Amino acid sequence: MNTLDKTTDEVLRLAAEHFKVQRDQLSPDDDFFKKLGINSLQALDLLTRIEQHFQIELPDYELQGVTDFRTLAQRIQTRL
């Protein structure tokens, strides 16, 4: 099973790929709305990619109130 750090790292990599930015420009505590200049719908778009990667199902509500990669990784971690 992944550690939280590994999950966070994988989320950052997926986000970088999905939103076409350099991986090293993103860090766990970044506010992804601000950093990537995205809205909540674009953030939801990333969830499908995350689901496929981790082979889990993440309901939309898991993203509710989440604004940084680390918290998102924590939500994923509880479902691994």
Added chain:
Amino acid sequence: MLDLSQYNSLGEALRAALDRWPNEICLIEADRERENARLTYRQFKDQALPLASKLQNAGLQDGTRAAIVMTNQSKWLISAYAIFFCGGVLVPLDYKLTAVEQLQLLAHSQAKFLVIEYHLWRAITQSEQFKNLAARTVLVTEAPANADLNGAHRWEDFRAQAEPAFITRKRNDPACIVYSSGTGGRPKGCVLTHDNYLEQCVALTSLYPFWPGVRYLSILPTNHAIDFMVGFIGPFTCGATVVHLRTLRPEFIREAFTKYKITYMALVPMVLKNLERGLRQRFADLPAGKRKILNALIATNRALTRSRPHLKISRALLPQVHQAFGGQLRALFVGGAFTEPETLQFFYDLGIPVGNGYGCTEAGTVITVNDLKPFRGDTVGKPLPGMEVKIANPGAEGIGEVTVRSRTLMSHYLDDPEMTAETIVNGWLMTGDLGRLDPYGHLQLFGRKKNMIVTEEGKNVYPEDVETYFAGLPVKEFCVFAANYLWPARTMVGEQLLLVLRLETGQEITKELVTDISERNRRLLNYKRISGYLAWDRDFPLTASLKIKRAELAEQIRQNRKRSALVPL
């Protein structure tokens, strides 16, 4: 459609609908590729009545307030009908609020019953404020088998077999209490009557009719006034079908259009723009030759639909575009926030009319909507039948505050006669929005008079609610404003909030203070955040009860600072 003039309450009208179209499908609940539920009107009734019976056993009677906090799904509508059947007053709460905010509104509404999804209930029970929950009967949907429900009941098991007694209500009795704002500050609980809803429903369906076979795709939260009307009351009183989609992910929305052959869908500008972005990208990816042909077809469609929509022509000219939307789409409704004319025109030129509307909860949902005769992207349409719109104190260009009079106006704000009196003056609702009626009777909006913002997700954000998150900030005083309230701008897009800081004598804006502000800001939901701050060098004007005189402070700032003084966070 039912003749709604024959009914006195939403419960009565819905009850008649369930008996009128027993074999039509009323609800489909989809989650990604799965279908969780598909119910006929008869099956809907069969699920709702045992729930109503048990609710009556538990003490739900006429006038009892019952809240629903759920995402879009079939149990939302089944529960709402059961509450109306028992004569209850529905309190639909926004499931996207935090648990603390939900608890505040539950306390304000004094709801005795609560229907809630398991994950939302879990968040509430983990909140420190949970002990203050006043609801005495809580029904939780979709709870795992071994979950500790903290005294709540499983919605799925909360059933009684005895025939429930239908409770009649009068037209002017409250049907719902809908919060238009006020989680942190002063709650604005709009008390809407059965008459408000039934009148609104007649007006809306006269322009955009539903009938058996129509399929409405519901993605806006059902607690939102628009979805409650066009995704529940409207289709149900016409025998149509509501398709709930339990995810807002763009790929599943696209799939739902084709899978369920959707007829109508209501959305907020953000979702519409996202659809536009996707389509524009697909068009841009076409080979040059095909793109040229497409542009010519779009131009032809535009010319042929100038005076009114011609769905058959548009579907024949642009079959691939229409097939991507399922081939049956008649119109999209957009509201909740301002939509740019270019976006509306883009869809209209493809033969997909967008009924752009304007409204507010206080007015009973919709005030104006585009009637497509002809389509206009530069306005929010004409007043609905029965809706009088007047511009108060118009300036030289005819722009003034939009005021509204109609049978659909809310009765009052719950427990706040003072705010009610400020908002409804001599029977006219003061919207706080600035607009102008053009010679054709279309309403154009030009900004706001009130101190608030609306995001493109259709969320109303009030500075007073945001301020609570900055309580205890180590400064002498602070206040949150909408930037366009301080410096009026003729726009309704890109609105921002800012924090005005009055420092202690000798205090300076340090890195620590900015970090403190940023951290508090991050605790707010993303659409509620402030965009920057402004240092102010005078004490705030205060009332005798030590509240900030916001209008006076705003005037002082307006006279002495420019928008450029705002420091972005």
